[in-house]
Amino acid sequence: MHPKDTATRYDRIARWWQTQHQDSLYGIAQLERAIKFTPNKYLALDIGCGSSGRFIEILSKHGFQVEGLDISEEMICLAKQLHPDILFYREDICCWTPTKPYSLIVAWDSTFHLSLDMQEPVMKKLCDALEPDGVLMFTCGGGYGQNEVSGTFQGQDFEYSTLGVNAFLKILNEQHCTCLHLEYDQYPENHVYIIAQKIRSSVVIDV
Ligand SMILES: C[S@@+](CC[C@H](N)C(=O)[O-])C[C@H]1O[C@@H](n2cnc3c(N)ncnc32)[C@H](O)[C@@H]1O
Numbered sequence: 047m048h049p050k051d052t053a054t055r056y057d058r059i060a061r062w063w064q065t066q067h068q069d070s071l072y073g074i075a076q077l078e079r080a081i082k083f084t085p086n087k088y089l090a091l092d093i094g095c096g097s098s099g100r101f102i103e104i105l106s107k108h109g110f111q112v113e114g115l116d117i118s119e120e121m122i123c124l125a126k127q128l129h130p131d132i133l134f135y136r137e138d139i140c141c142w143t144p145t146k147p148y149s150l151i152v153a154w155d156s157t158f159h160l161s162l163d164m165q166e167p168v169m170k171k172l173c174d175a176l177e178p179d180g181v182l183m184f185t186c187g188g189g190y191g192q193n194e195v196s197g198t199f200q201g202q203d204f205e206y207s208t209l210g211v212n213a214f215l216k217i218l219n220e221q222h223c224t225c226l227h228l229e230y231d232q233y234p235e236n237h238v239y240i241i242a243q244k245i246r247s248s249v250v251i252d253v
Pocket residue numbers: 049052053056067073093094095096097098100115116117118121137138139140153154155156157159160
């Protein structure tokens with residue numbers, strides 16, 4: 047599915063998402079874990095931030111300057127109403143070019159909507175956008191190999207893809223990031239979250 051079509055579908059459920067998720071604890075313990083691993087608390091980016099700004103609020107409380115990015119116009123519009131002081135980008139993560147280094151980048155249940163061919167370039171882009179010691183947390187489908195699935199959520203059809211856990215770890219390694227935490231957090235659901243940290247160039251050893 048083209049990201050534009052994903053956006054249209056999220057536009058339709060953006061208001062529902064805001065009411066439903068504003069006080070949701072879903073993914074919050076995982077976010078707190080990623081924050082604990084993050085030594086510098088300068089700039090943070092929430093990719094696929096949605097309309098509630100729930101991650102943005104927590105990141106701000108921890109002292110980060112936070113930015114939000116989402117492809118859905120409606121999601122961004124509603125998030126801005128709740129968080130008027132936050133810088134939001136209404137962008138497709140596949141096309142967006144980061145211009146600043148981030149201490150922490152979070153992509154909770156957003157990049158799993160990308161097509162298979164966009165998974166690797168986007169992951170590389172996110173790793174490149176980290177400052178030294180910066181941390182990336184993202185969710186993906188688990189398992190060994192590539193997979194594409196579709197499903198219906200709140201009456202909307204969505205598509206999901208994954209490269210498989212090993213391929214994501216390989217990309218992180220190639221981008222000089224090390225995995226700090228990997229968990230099937232909703233087992234037996236095939237949902238994984240990964241926390242990785244950019245290695246300082248002084249400690250990168252090429253073998
Ligand atoms: C399942 S929601 C998660 C929202 C938020 N992370 C949360 O947990 O509350 C997925 C979000 O990712 C956004 N998204 C999907 N594909 C995207 C893309 N290519 N670029 C940017 N955002 C995208 C959707 O618009 C939607 O707001």
